[in-house]
Amino acid sequence: MIRLVVGSFLVISHIYYAELAPTENYPYSEALASNYMLYWKYNDTHITFETHVQAHGFTGFGISVNGSMFPGDVIIGYVSHHNVHLNDYHTTAHAPPTMDSSQDWTLISSKENHDSTVLKFSRALNTHDSDDIPIHAGVTHVIWAYTTTDPKSPTELIYHAANRGSKDIKLIAKGTVPVGK
Known part of the structure; x- marks a missing residue:
């Protein structure tokens, strides 16, 4: 009986993270990796993203011209000692990104719990x-x-090693109605 209870708890805990609720109801979502979830919405002028990453450290997210690291338009954000950092960068090589002179991404909210960063x-x-x-x-x-x-x-960013990837997504579908900011 104890094994069944412990096993059920582990399964429920894993499902809970996989289905961790975003801060609001988003019309679009995509799993970028088993521990990296992306939610988004948009209107005629802006797009809002929410990332849920089951890790502490930095979260990187961006748009690429060709699906490779460069050229890319990326944000890197993290929570350190209750301070939140989110910066706009661009990539030109397989090297650390360069911080943009114009910071065009706006942080709306963040949180970090025992194992995740949002x-x-x-x-x-x-x-x-x-x-x-x-x-x-x-x-x-x-x-x-x-x-x-x-x-x-x-x-002074840390190398992400194998914790990276790319995915082709229809962030904005042709002919859809915008759904908020």
Whole structure:
């Protein structure tokens, strides 16, 4: 009986994370990895994302021209000692990203619990910033990464190693009605 209870608890705990509720009801979601969930909504001018990553350290999320790390328009965010950092970067090589001179992503909220980091952020669909990639209807090449350790600072990032990937997603479907900011 004890084995059944412990086994059930472990299964329920795993399902709970996989189905951890976002901070609001989003019309769109996509699992980028087994421990990285993306939620989003958009209107005519802006898009809002919420990332749930089952790890502590930085969360990286971005848009790529070709599905590779570069050229890319990325955010890197993390919670360290109750302070939240979220910065806008761009990539030009398989190297640490460069912080943009224009910070076009806006942090809306964040939280970190015993095993996960949640970041909610938004930006204009087209920032008119040469370091950013506009988001249009159709397939978007999304890139993601995370670490299990916080960086020393937003300019001293830690390498994500194999904790990375890309996925083609229709962030904005043609002919759909925008659904909020």
